[in-house]
Amino acid sequence: MTDIETADRLTRRRARMFPVLALMFIIQQASFFIGRIEEGARTVDHVKISAWLVLSIALLLALTTGGSWFKSAKVRELMNDEVTRANRTEAFRVGFLGTMTAAIGLYFVSMFEAVDGREAIHILMTIGIAAALLRFGFLERRALRDG
Amino acid sequence: MAERLGNRLHELRTERGLTQAGLAEMVEVSRKTINTVENGIFVPSTLLALKIARALGLPVEEIFSLED
Numbered sequence: 560m561t562d563i564e565t566a567d568r569l570t571r572r573r574a575r576m577f578p579v580l581a582l583m584f585i586i587q588q589a590s591f592f593i594g595r596i597e598e599g600a601r602t603v604d605h606v607k608i609s610a611w612l613v614l615s616i617a618l619l620l621a622l623t624t625g626g627s628w629f630k631s632a633k634v635r636e637l638m639n640d641e642v643t644r645a646n647r648t649e650a651f652r653v654g655f656l657g658t659m660t661a662a663i664g665l666y667f668v669s670m671f672e673a674v675d676g677r678e679a680i681h682i683l684m685t686i687g688i689a690a691a692l693l694r695f696g697f698l699e700r701r702a703l704r705d706g
Numbered sequence: 707m708a709e710r711l712g713n714r715l716h717e718l719r720t721e722r723g724l725t726q727a728g729l730a731e732m733v734e735v736s737r738k739t740i741n742t743v744e745n746g747i748f749v750p751s752t753l754l755a756l757k758i759a760r761a762l763g764l765p766v767e768e769i770f771s772l773e774d
Contacts, residue, residue, distance in 0.1 A: 563730050567737050637736045642748050702742045 566637035569627050573638070574703055577696035580618060581689045587611070588685045592678075611681065618688050622650070622695060646698040654691030661686040712773040715744045718762055732761040 560568075588611065625639045625647075665679050719729050719740075726744070730737045735754065742748035743758070750758070759766040 561727075561731065563727050563737060567727070570736060570738055637734075640735045640739050641751060641754055642736070642739045642742050645748065699738075702738050702747060705741065 562631070562633045562637060565630070566634050569630065569634065570638055570643075570699065571703055573626055574696055574699035577622075577692045577699070580621075581692035581696065584614065584618065584685065584692070585689050587614075588681070608677070608681070611685075615684055615688055618692060622647070622688070622691055642702055643699070646695055646702065649698060650691040650695035653694040654687045657690030658683050658687035710746065710773045711749050712771045713743065713746065713769055715740070715758065715769055718764065718769060719744070722762065729758075729761060733757045 625635065625643060627635055627638060630638075661683050665674055665682065668674060669679075719726070724732075726740045727737045730740045733740070733754070734757075739748070739750075739754070740758075743750050743754075755766050755770055759769055762769065
């Protein structure tokens with residue numbers, strides 16, 4: 560298999576995986592907040608927060624670098640070519656807009672209800688990363704579509 | 707009026723019997739890049755346009771043109 564074919568196969572896999580990861584990420588956060596509202600803060604929540612932080616960093620790294628860290632430099636370069644970089648820039652733009660919109664929403668919510676600083680960061684990061692992942696996945700899938 | 711970058715990449719590539727992957731190999735980019743340029747989804751940089759032109763042995767203006 561040539562480097563071009565390998566990069567193509569891995570790019571397709573990445574385009575399929577990113578939206579799935581984004582949805583799993585959102586569902587995980589939603590379940591965390593629902594549980595927290597019902598039962599209040601517990602020790603187990605700190606473990607969940609740590610897991611969320613590790614997952615957030617891993618997703619950010621995957622989004623920023625393109626993933627496939629153990630493949631050859633040539634394959635990684637092909638997976639990060641001009642189109643990918645343009646798609647990533649657009650994904651970051653959408654992620655930034657999502658984060659800012661959520662921040663504005665939280666600002667208004669905080670007028671009526673106290674919002675914990677850590678929870679606010681949690682919400683903003685989750686929305687920013689998920690929005691960027693979804694947009695990147697969509698753009699990559701469109702780019703890979705034939706015809 | 708919005709201007710678009712038209713291209714004859716698909717036509718010129720198939721005339722030469724090249725697949726997208728074959729041309730991608732010559733230009734040293736991914737097949738996805740050739741696909742998006744061909745379909746007009748992506749406007750290539752000057753560098754990429756020149757590399758495609760060099761691979762096809764044509765001046766860049768024979769491949770790309772401005773469309774209204």
